[in-house]
Amino acid sequence: MKESGYIIDIHQNRIFPGEVEFQKGQIIQIHESEASNDQYILPGFIDAHVHIESSMIVPSEFARMAVTHGTVATVSDPHEIGNVLGVEGVKYMIENGRQVPFKFFFGAPSCVPATPFETAGAVIDKNGIEELLKRDDVKYLAEMMNWPGVLRGQKDVLEKLAIARKYRKVIDGHAPGLRGTRVKAYCAAGMSTDHECFTADEALDKLKYGMKILIREGSAAKNFEALIGLMPDHWKNLMFCSDDKHPDDLEEGHIDQLVKRALNKGYDLFHVLHMACANPVKHYGLDVGLLRTGDPADFIIVDNLDDFNILKTYINGQCVSESGITMIQRVETKIVNNFSLSLKTAMEFQCTAASNRIRVIEALDGQLITRERIEDAKVEEGMCIADIDRDILKL
Numbered sequence: 001m002k003e004s005g006y007i008i009d010i011h012q013n014r015i016f017p018g019e020v021e022f023q024k025g026q027i028i029q030i031h032e033s034e035a036s037n038d039q040y041i042l043p044g045f046i047d048a049h050v051h052i053e054s055s056m057i058v059p060s061e062f063a064r065m066a067v068t069h070g071t072v073a074t075v076s077d078p079h080e081i082g083n084v085l086g087v088e089g090v091k092y093m094i095e096n097g098r099q100v101p102f103k104f105f106f107g108a109p110s111c112v113p114a115t116p117f118e119t120a121g122a123v124i125d126k127n128g129i130e131e132l133l134k135r136d137d138v139k140y141l142a143e144m145m146n147w148p149g150v151l152r153g154q155k156d157v158l159e160k161l162a163i164a165r166k167y168r169k170v171i172d173g174h175a176p177g178l179r180g181t182r183v184k185a186y187c188a189a190g191m192s193t194d195h196e197c198f199t200a201d202e203a204l205d206k207l208k209y210g211m212k213i214l215i216r217e218g219s220a221a222k223n224f225e226a227l228i229g230l231m232p233d234h235w236k237n238l239m240f241c242s243d244d245k246h247p248d249d250l251e252e253g254h255i256d257q258l259v260k261r262a263l264n265k266g267y268d269l270f271h272v273l274h275m276a277c278a279n280p281v282k283h284y285g286l287d288v289g290l291l292r293t294g295d296p297a298d299f300i301i302v303d304n305l306d307d308f309n310i311l312k313t314y315i316n317g318q319c320v321s322e323s324g325i326t327m328i329q330r331v332e333t334k335i336v337n338n339f340s341l342s343l344k345t346a347m348e349f350q351c352t353a354a355s356n357r358i359r360v361i362e363a364l365d366g367q368l369i370t371r372e373r374i375e376d377a378k379v380e381e382g383m384c385i386a387d388i389d390r391d392i393l394k395l
Helices: 059-069 079-085 087-097 126-133 147-152 155-166 180-188 200-208 224-237 247-252 255-264 269-284
Strands: 002-009 014-023 026-032 040-043 045-050 071-076 103-108 138-144 170-173 212-216 238-241 299-302 310-315 318-322 357-363 370-376 378-380 383-385
Touching (some): 040 269, 059 247, 059 310, 071 269, 087 103, 200 224, 224 238, 224 269
Parallel strands (some): 071 103, 138 170
Antiparallel strands (some): 014 026, 040 299
16 A cells, blocks of 8 residues: 655655555555655654543544544553552553554553542552553553652652563653652652653753653643643653543544644644654654555545644554544444442531631642642531632532
8 A cells, every 4th residue: 555745754754755665554655756646744742641531432443533633552551440440441542542553551550549538449569560560461550649659768669660660661640730859769769650740840850850841731631831842952851642631622622633733833843753753662662653665554644734734544554544534433332330339418518617717628620630729618507618709619
């Protein structure tokens, strides 16, 4: 099979008219020739950190949507299903993802449960981590959210990190707001990435100590504007990710949106594509092609470098999307779940007013971090009640 157009060679920083020849899932030749059309051929996009479960669809359905936006692979942390179903939930995600022509790279969730205060349904201890990390299809130890445990030298945390090193697997970090000597110690323990930075200064601190920074723009947390200015000096150590992508947002776009936004701001095309395509492959050791002879035939075709509309997406030489229409067939799959809760009554949510002042968690638009506020309580008949006019609600 062949595709022709203007080839974007991110390895040599050049664009030339040519032809990509591929068979049996592999690129066998890329050569210069007169372009028969004005389309552009380039490597496919990779979401460097995402929880597929947040899309509220199974991996096979996520793939059907993502390929229409030029995404060929994800670095996926199955933490959320792990919290509910443990190791078996992770295995479910892997098996479901295998049924479609898409490249899912799952990690072993490092913090299940995320805190000792949870009653989520499952625990993945050091034995579960080893069971997962010894598999070739589990690429990394997923985000180590328990940074206090890392800094305190907590035994179970250090055991999980040691298992990752034993199997030579990358360790992902998660440390919002961590700075200075504490982040230096956190990095020294093996954490290689962070997707939680919400200021450029925080990201620069972590870059200084060797971390790769993932610029996140998802359905909940939106850090693109705060971090994209790091690109000119640090593009080699940056990647794009969504973290959480709800289905309505995924329908509108994925990593392609971040590529377009970066280009519209005037950033270098090749630097942007390294972040969207090449940097995750190099960091995690992914089996994803980067448009070179001998690579897997994973590439996309766009109409032009201004609008960047995705015309076709190829994965292992198979056309999986064309003109915004997915070619991946729907998979019949068993839906797993484990939700156990007795019926609740309104009386159980009553809260006695201990005083006329209350602590309020303030949610910040586009961020996952919160602030504390002290507010006057709305009290009726000795009970503290929700104050809808001020948007103060019971949690």
